[in-house]
Amino acid sequence: MKTNNIKSGNVPDYRFFSEEKIKESLNTKLIGKNLVLYETATSTNTLAKENSHLSEGTVFVANEQTAGRGRLGRVWNSGKDGVWFSVLLKPDMHPDKIQNLTLVMAVAVKRVIEKSSIKWPNDIVLNSKKVCGILTEACFDGDKLKSIVVGVGVNVNTEEFPEDLKNVATSLYLETGEKQSKSVLLAKLLGEIEVCYNLFAEKGFNAFLDEYKKSCATLNQTVKICKNDEEYTAQAIDLTENGELIVKHGENTETISFGEVSVRGLFGYV
Ligand code: BTN
Numbered sequence: 001m002k003t004n005n006i007k008s009g010n011v012p013d014y015r016f017f018s019e020e021k022i023k024e025s026l027n028t029k030l031i032g033k034n035l036v037l038y039e040t041a042t043s044t045n046t047l048a049k050e051n052s053h054l055s056e057g058t059v060f061v062a063n064e065q066t067a068g069r070g071r072l073g074r075v076w077n078s079g080k081d082g083v084w085f086s087v088l089l090k091p092d093m094h095p096d097k098i099q100n101l102t103l104v105m106a107v108a109v110k111r112v113i114e115k116s117s118i119k120w121p122n123d124i125v126l127n128s129k130k131v132c133g134i135l136t137e138a139c140f141d142g143d144k145l146k147s148i149v150v151g152v153g154v155n156v157n158t159e160e161f162p163e164d165l166k167n168v169a170t171s172l173y174l175e176t177g178e179k180q181s182k183s184v185l186l187a188k189l190l191g192e193i194e195v196c197y198n199l200f201a202e203k204g205f206n207a208f209l210d211e212y213k214k215s216c217a218t219l220n221q222t223v224k225i226c227k228n229d230e231e232y233t234a235q236a237i238d239l240t241e242n243g244e245l246i247v248k249h250g251e252n253t254e255t256i257s258f259g260e261v262s263v264r265g266l267f268g269y270v
Pocket of ligand 1: 044067068069070074085135
């Protein structure tokens with residue numbers, strides 16, 4: 001484990017990671033065995049991509065990010081109260097399956113965060129507000145998939161969000177009234193990510209489809225689809241075997257795949 005200026009010792013770790021506590025709580029064979037901790041990082045996804053020569057399962061964790069990135073080119077607010085990390089994966093799989101892996105990672109996080117659900121494709125929500133986002137990025141060598149970086153950001157002990165995020169974002173603390181150890185939560189997340197990654201490698205997305213559907217807060221909702229300059233409402237009715245969203249608008253049924261599409265609830269975030 002490489003540590004870049006991270007506090008250690010037996011002190012509450014609501015605002016920083018404790019290397020000892022992570023090690024103590026981690027129960028994995030691959031994911032996080034090699035852990036790179038940063039007090040401050042630009043973006044753990046960027047760092048993971050820059051260091052993609054490191055071994056599969058290497059995890060990059062930052063106490064805070066100065067240039068955290070979200071999906072669709074958005075900024076990801078990453079102060080000291082959250083768990084921000086990226087997992088370097090090197091699956092032997094066709095690039096077509098990358099989006100499936102992203103959905104599987106959402107299932108893994110959902111399993112750890114009690115009472116949460118998934119807003120398609122991979123936001124984790126609590127009480128209709130976003131508590132966690134996942135950004136998956138692939139590195140190619142020509143046509144060949146070299147590695148995948150799965151970046152996960154969980155709002156953990158955040159007490160307050162800026163005005164523009166208040167209605168759409170929440171934290172575990174705001175929902176439960178309890179602060180929690182970032183290190184223990186990280187170890188739990190890595191454990192479940194490993195379980196799901198192994199099952200995905202063995203059985204594919206099919207092994208997760210039912211669970212994903214049951215966990216998906218978007219299904220059976222009226223949603224607003226924003227695609228390029230177009231915006232329209234539709235009814236989210238189902239998922240394909242591949243995890244694409246099937247929506248009905250008017251007489252038309254349409255399959256929405258991940259890409260550059262944003263799906264929002266009609267009256268709120270979900
Ligand atoms: C989203 O919902 O838009 C995805 C947010 C992903 C944020 C995480 S935090 C750790 C990793 N590093 C980043 O810069 N982004 C991801």
